[in-house]
Amino acid sequence: MRFIVHDTVTAMAELLRQPLERRPDGLRELLAPIRSAIPMPGDIVGIHHQGGGFRVDADDPRYLDALERLAAADVLGQVERELTRASAALGHLEQAESLQVMFVMGNPDDEHLMKVTGGYYGMGGAPGWLYVLAWPDEDVIGRIAHCAVHEFHHNVRYTNVEWDPATVTVGEHVVGEGLAEAFVRELSGPEAMGPWSAMVTGKEFDLAHERIMADFDLEGMWHTPAYVLGDSVMRRLGQEPRGIADMAGYAVGLRLVDAHLAATGMTVARSTGIPAAQLVPR
Numbered sequence: 001m002r003f004i005v006h007d008t009v010t011a012m013a014e015l016l017r018q019p020l021e022r023r024p025d026g027l028r029e030l031l032a033p034i035r036s037a038i039p040m041p042g043d044i045v046g047i048h049h050q051g052g053g054f055r056v057d058a059d060d061p062r063y064l065d066a067l068e069r070l071a072a073a074d075v076l077g078q079v080e081r082e083l084t085r086a087s088a089a090l091g092h093l094e095q096a097e098s099l100q101v102m103f104v105m106g107n108p109d110d111e112h113l114m115k116v117t118g119g120y121y122g123m124g125g126a127p128g129w130l131y132v133l134a135w136p137d138e139d140v141i142g143r144i145a146h147c148a149v150h151e152f153h154h155n156v157r158y159t160n161v162e163w164d165p166a167t168v169t170v171g172e173h174v175v176g177e178g179l180a181e182a183f184v185r186e187l188s189g190p191e192a193m194g195p196w197s198a199m200v201t202g203k204e205f206d207l208a209h210e211r212i213m214a215d216f217d218l219e220g221m222w223h224t225p226a227y228v229l230g231d232s233v234m235r236r237l238g239q240e241p242r243g244i245a246d247m248a249g250y251a252v253g254l255r256l257v258d259a260h261l262a263a264t265g266m267t268v269a270r271s272t273g274i275p276a277a278q279l280v281p282r
Helices: 008-016 020-037 044-050 061-072 075-089 111-116 141-160 170-188 202-214 224-229 231-236 248-264
Strands: 002-005 098-105 120-123 129-134
Touching (some): 008 020, 020 129, 129 141, 141 170, 170 202, 224 248
Antiparallel strands (some): 120 129
């Protein structure tokens, strides 16, 4: 697979050196390629801000410093190298010929980004595209490439396992997140994993596990994020919370995947093409 990693670090630095009134149009231009591939209602500037992206309506001296850190660490190079390793590890599965990758800097004052998602997240479900957003503080900058691998795993899995928005189940979404984190661990070690699968423990985990397993076969993509991302995200999106702790689906998904790995002796890479209904005994 060929990875096309857009040089957004340079582009964002150029954007932030423009007069404030020109920055929204600069952001629209920056995001135009992914916007054309993933239709979204509304102005992309508002969508970007709501999603925790850096602000284009206010000056912030931290932004250019952060971009300098990203450039010095060659984070985009790290992303390409880690994705190449991941593609090789999943070489037995069908993959697209190419994948475009877009990294966008986050907003360190966005409480949801920093406290709920751990400072970074990604999206890998759009055909031909992979998107990662992060505020590159000391704890996050070294994990951005691993987040890209997590999202790439989704891309490969759902090239080989059906994801129909009308029929995808809660179980498939939860297990998909668990597999993606387990794959990062298998490829690069536990220190490369995101914080999401360790955020929920104890009684909150037990309650989330119970509710996810009870609704494991519930169909429809409009249902599944509530079980993966938890109540804060649902409230943020104006949707119905299900009484599930934030990001609990990652912890439950990883627990289910680890049980499968222990029972079968399979690797995560070899398990990637197995639908959740077959991977989790019911």
